[in-house]
Amino acid sequence: MDPEGIDMSAQPILAAKGLTKRYGKVVALDRCDFELYPGEILAVIGDNGAGKSTLIKCLSGAVTPDEGEMTLDGQTVAFASPTEAREHGIETVYQTLAVSPALSIVDNIFMGREKRRPGWRGSVLRQLDKPAMRAFAREKLSELGLMTIQNIDQPVETLSGGQRQGVAVARAAAFGSKVIILDEPTAALGVKESRRVLDLIQDVRARGIPIILISHNMPHVFEVADRIHVHRLGRRLSVIDPKAHSMSDAVALMTGAKEIEEA
Amino acid sequence: MSSDPTDHEASVRARRTEAVAAFEGRRGAIDRLQHALHVTPALVPLIVLTVAILGFTWFLGTRFLEQLPLIMQQVQIVGVLAAAQSLIILTAGIDLSVGAIAVFSSVMIGQLSFRYGVPPTVSIALGLAIGGAIGAVSGWLVSRVKLPPFIATLGMWQIVLATNYLFSRNETIRSREIREEAPMFQWLGVKPNEQLVNWIEASRGIEWERRRPNETDSAVLDFLWATNITYGVLLMVALVAVLAYALRATAWGRHVYAVGDDPEAAELAGVNVRRTLMSVYILAGVICALAGWIMIGRFGSVSPSASTGVLGNIQSITAVVIGGISLFGGRGSIWGVFFGALIVGVFELGLRMAGADAQWTYLLIGMLIIGAVAVDQWIRKVST
Numbered sequence: 001m002d003p004e005g006i007d008m009s010a011q012p013i014l015a016a017k018g019l020t021k022r023y024g025k026v027v028a029l030d031r032c033d034f035e036l037y038p039g040e041i042l043a044v045i046g047d048n049g050a051g052k053s054t055l056i057k058c059l060s061g062a063v064t065p066d067e068g069e070m071t072l073d074g075q076t077v078a079f080a081s082p083t084e085a086r087e088h089g090i091e092t093v094y095q096t097l098a099v100s101p102a103l104s105i106v107d108n109i110f111m112g113r114e115k116r117r118p119g120w121r122g123s124v125l126r127q128l129d130k131p132a133m134r135a136f137a138r139e140k141l142s143e144l145g146l147m148t149i150q151n152i153d154q155p156v157e158t159l160s161g162g163q164r165q166g167v168a169v170a171r172a173a174a175f176g177s178k179v180i181i182l183d184e185p186t187a188a189l190g191v192k193e194s195r196r197v198l199d200l201i202q203d204v205r206a207r208g209i210p211i212i213l214i215s216h217n218m219p220h221v222f223e224v225a226d227r228i229h230v231h232r233l234g235r236r237l238s239v240i241d242p243k244a245h246s247m248s249d250a251v252a253l254m255t256g257a258k259e260i261e262e263a
Numbered sequence: 264m265s266s267d268p269t270d271h272e273a274s275v276r277a278r279r280t281e282a283v284a285a286f287e288g289r290r291g292a293i294d295r296l297q298h299a300l301h302v303t304p305a306l307v308p309l310i311v312l313t314v315a316i317l318g319f320t321w322f323l324g325t326r327f328l329e330q331l332p333l334i335m336q337q338v339q340i341v342g343v344l345a346a347a348q349s350l351i352i353l354t355a356g357i358d359l360s361v362g363a364i365a366v367f368s369s370v371m372i373g374q375l376s377f378r379y380g381v382p383p384t385v386s387i388a389l390g391l392a393i394g395g396a397i398g399a400v401s402g403w404l405v406s407r408v409k410l411p412p413f414i415a416t417l418g419m420w421q422i423v424l425a426t427n428y429l430f431s432r433n434e435t436i437r438s439r440e441i442r443e444e445a446p447m448f449q450w451l452g453v454k455p456n457e458q459l460v461n462w463i464e465a466s467r468g469i470e471w472e473r474r475r476p477n478e479t480d481s482a483v484l485d486f487l488w489a490t491n492i493t494y495g496v497l498l499m500v501a502l503v504a505v506l507a508y509a510l511r512a513t514a515w516g517r518h519v520y521a522v523g524d525d526p527e528a529a530e531l532a533g534v535n536v537r538r539t540l541m542s543v544y545i546l547a548g549v550i551c552a553l554a555g556w557i558m559i560g561r562f563g564s565v566s567p568s569a570s571t572g573v574l575g576n577i578q579s580i581t582a583v584v585i586g587g588i589s590l591f592g593g594r595g596s597i598w599g600v601f602f603g604a605l606i607v608g609v610f611e612l613g614l615r616m617a618g619a620d621a622q623w624t625y626l627l628i629g630m631l632i633i634g635a636v637a638v639d640q641w642i643r644k645v646s647t
Contacts, residue, residue, distance in 0.1 A: 092531075094531055096527070097528070098527070098532045100528055100529060100593065101524060102520065102524045102594050103517065103520055103521060103524065107517050108532070111517065111518075111532040112518075112533025114514035114517065125512075125513075126509075126514070127513065128512055128513060128517075155301070155302075158301075
């Protein structure tokens, strides 16, 4: 929560230049720029249809931009799929959470990257290393203060909405070494549970992983964000400091009711 | 739990007092039962099976218990088909072609050797491969062309069944011919317990092969003889055990459940949904072909008009549903399906031994199906 702590002179950890994406005649992204610096929470706000979800999909590998380039740690990258982005250390928590309700917390955390047992039981019998997976999952959940979940083997559907969000965030934090993208993490939650998730976001940031937070909820954005990327008409309108601007300024900017004062 | 979770909990509770534990509201016997069933879905069919066996034994006496091996033999084909069906239904699909694949594969195995002179071992391997190939077509239609599984396999059912009649020219290969020229086809109908008794007797210098039980002078050998198990039954049990292991303890198994539960979530989490579906349909096809081989062992002959071709799909779906696998995918266990197949077999034989009209069996099976799905819906309420 302290923008001075962010070293803006350092190179951005994730950056995009001139990203363009067209769907037929609709230009969803119009030469959009983007920077995320180490250790920060960058909120992305914008009206519906402004193209922020297309931007996020480009960054997370779900959509391939028509033009423009992205750099991760100064290296040019291009992702053909979410799996590729994930391999580069970019984890996304989708609004739908992408969890399997009937499967256990451990199964969900390791979905798609299961650990096998060492030795012949892993190589011949392809047996999963459940003890190691449980221990890892328990460790990650307790790091984020989520061990009120009593049983790591319980199905995700028996958890509350906030706990499910917690599991999805823990999965991202466990494997996301570079960047974590959170898409509307509080949209489906009540007041108390939103509170927990906001705490969780700050816990993750405190562990040194920068976060991109997409949200419509201005109080939440202003509470946790270090900088706010305002998206309008397919491009970045400006990046504002939540300490220097009010929520109504931000809303006015993203709806076009107000023009930018600083370039 | 190997490590100590209370430690974490204590530290965490201190920090976040407002946290709500998921199960705190869970009280009372009904809730606990619901939870137990949710965690162990094979429990319901196991209880029903046990009650049914005890009930028939109470009513008919121990002569019913003596028939249990016979029930195993009677359900082996449906049991193996149901194992294939389980895999498909776990991915939220359905396969109407299982019986047709089994019959066509048994015809292929037979005709390859009897019409084209292929060695029996090669015929069996080719028969299994054909089952897998048919499964691959269904899998391609479902995962690539995105047809609903019901439609894709409804079509495949008719196509495979018609091909079966055309290719076989409606010829039956008689049991005696198979026994003389390709006994390997009937191997799954051979009884290892009888082989063992004959082998023990032979090692004691008794030359002849026994045909009837209770002729030895040893109670142990008599009991072994009466056990009455075929290699086909052993294969069915082994298949269920292997699949149960694969579904529970391997990444592939977890992916099968995830794909059935929510394919989009699975895809976003990094599961290759298309490849998982393909593997499931191909494996199911091979298992159906295996059922085709078992059919030769069970009936002795190869017949393109075996009733399995028409009824196999409904019978296998019945076993799967009674076994507690959710038709919506992603839930249930294959052991439950094994118990489900046995439940059907127990009712069929038990009611026949009790002298009841066969229609009572269908009536009871119908009630069990509805009961099983109602229980499934009730269990799923845990999630809300």
